[in-house]
Amino acid sequence: MSDFDVIIVGGGLAGSALAIGLAQAGSRVALVEAFEPKAQSRPSFDDRTLVVNAASLNILSNLGILDDRLTTCALKRIEISRAGAPGHLSLRAEEHGCERFGAVIVARELGAAMLRRLEALGTIESLCPERLAAIDADDEHIEVELESGKRLRGQLLVGSDGTNSTVRRLAGIDSTRHDYGQSAMIFNVHCPGRQADTAWERFTPVGPLALLPQPDERLGVVWIDRNERIESALALDDEALLERLESRSGRAAGGFVSPGKRVSYPLALTRTPCPLGRRVVLVGNAANTIHPVSAQGFNLGLRDVAALVDHAGASDDPGHDDVLSAWLADRQSDQAATVRYTDTLARAFSNPSSIMRLGTGLGLFAHAAVPAMSGRLVRAAMGFREPVSSLAAEVRR
Structure with missing residues (x-):
């Protein structure tokens, strides 16, 4: 032993x-x-x-x-919003006395x-x-x-x-x-010209969406929704997926192209x-x-x-x-x-x-x-x- x-x-x-x-x-x-x-x-x-x-x-x-x-990828800005509501929270690291x-x-x-x-x-x-x-x-x-x-x-x-x-x-x-009845779908997208130090989180009635900076002008997408809606989103072709992402994000980042492989897991x-x-x-x-x-x-x-x-x-x-x-x-x-x-x-x-x-x-x-x-x-x-x-x-x- x-x-x-x-x-x-x-x-x-x-x-x-x-x-x-x-x-x-x-x-x-x-x-x-x-x-x-x-x-x-x-x-x-x-x-x-x-x-x-x-x-x-x-x-x-x-x-x-x-x-x-x-x-x-250093994170210096966080933009938080809610679909259908005027409230918006913008956080900048320098305003809080830190580099990132x-x-x-x-x-x-x-x-x-x-x-x-x-x-x-x-x-x-x-x-x-x-x-x-x-x-x-x-x-x-x-x-x-x-x-x-x-x-x-x-x-x-x-x-x-x-x-x-x-x-x-x-x-x-x-x-x-506790089962939330939701799943998360994750994938990457190319977003030419986007800010490399900014993350977005948008809350919607069916779940939040996060867009996270990655190298080479890419964003990591964390898309949360009800289980059946995630199953539907997984089956979309690339063009339909990007259209839905543009709409869901409130066009916060915009210009999404070339989505990567999609995977999901229950929450x-x-x-x-x-x-x-x-x-x-x-x-x-x-x-x-x-x-x-x-x-x-x-x-x-x-x-x-x-x-x-x-x-x-x-x-x-x-x-x-x-x-x-x-x-x-x-x-x-x-x-x-x-x-x-x-x-x-x-x-x-x-x-x-x-x-x-x-x-x-x-x-x-x-x-x-x-x-x-x-x-x-x-x-x-x-x-x-x-x-x-x-x-x-x-x-x-």
């Missing part, structure tokens, strides 16, 4: 980042992943366009992941950068392809059995294995699920109010899978990871109740607030009630008109909700 300080199940974006952070802190880490050790094999290393906020960029930089081969709100990175490229960093460290025991079969915890250790029959022993087991987490199920950790909220078990903790989507409105999901999971590096990486017993309770105390309010914020937006902006529509339109006016409200919104969206982890606070030289 192999001994480790921390065993991580799930080698996607959150799990890989955590393995890197704990290894840098001197922990003995095992990383268990169901798919082959290459970026194109892992489902979370896909063509999604990630909005990586400023705090998350600090984390990735301090983990040594933001290398020169990783393409990023964050950056846009393709998940596949970020995953490849993480794999390069894992390989460069050379201290993490990578077990893949392997799947978790059973766990058994006592007061001092947790034992893990893999489907291959291999057994591992550690002081802490981390579940970063996604929405349908095996770790969560085996540890008996309770969660709730649901999975909430774990207490993501702890006996010598077990959940991070990322295993703890909270949220609606993609406002692009907070990846960033929320990375803040989970950074806080766990602070607490577990500094402890002789990373799975001790006191360590995990301290981590939860740091993370619980941020998790709850982010879930509440995204869930409220997802429901409110697509709510047919005229009262709800009026409220959300007035809300955009309020944020635009009152600098203090806008400032609080921006700082939270940039990932700096207190307490801020040491990895997120600033880039170490």
Whole structure:
């Protein structure tokens, strides 16, 4: 049986980042992943366009992941509007005392950068392809059995294995699920002459639309709608798709050509109010899978990871109740607030009630008109909700 300080199940974006952070802190880490050790094999290393906020960029930089081969598009402007309402919110980084709100990175490229960093460290025991079969915890250790029959022993087991987490199920950790009845369709389009540092988010009665800057005058499209309407949109020819995109976007960016491959996935909220078990903790989507409105999901999971590096990486017993309770105390309010914020937006902006529509339109006016409200919104969206982890606070030289 192999001994480790921390065993991580799930080698996607959150799990890989955590393995890197704990290894840098001197922990003995095992990383268990169901798919082959290459970026194109892992489902979370896909063509999604990630909005990586400023705090998350600090984390990735301090983990040594933001290398020169990783393409990023700085995000300096965000334009938010609502179809059928006069309210419009325009956010500019310079007006909030910062160079950029964050950056846009393709998940596949970020995953490849993480794999390069894992390989460069050379201290993490990578077990893949392997799947978790059973766990058994006592007061001092947790034992893990893999489907291959291999057994591992550690002081802490981390579940970063996604929405349908095996770790969560085996540890008996309770969660709730709400199906939004919506799906997200993602694809890229060419948009000649567009502003390379600007993202657009437009709320419509059937779901939000995000247009995210990418290199070479392209935009990443995140198109959210009711399930049956997404199925219909997937079947459109390119010309009809672009016409519908022009109409839905309110012609905010305009001039769309050459759409890329379209893929879709269903949207649901999975909430774990207490993501702890006996010598077990959940991070990322295993703890909270949220609606993609406002692009907070990846960033929320990375803040989970950074806080766990602070607490577990500094402890002789990373799975001790006191360590995990301290981590939860740091993370619980941020998790709850982010879930509440995204869930409220997802429901409110697509709510047919005229009262709800009026409220959300007035809300955009309020944020635009009152600098203090806008400032609080921006700082939270940039990932700096207190307490801020040491990895997120600033880039170490």
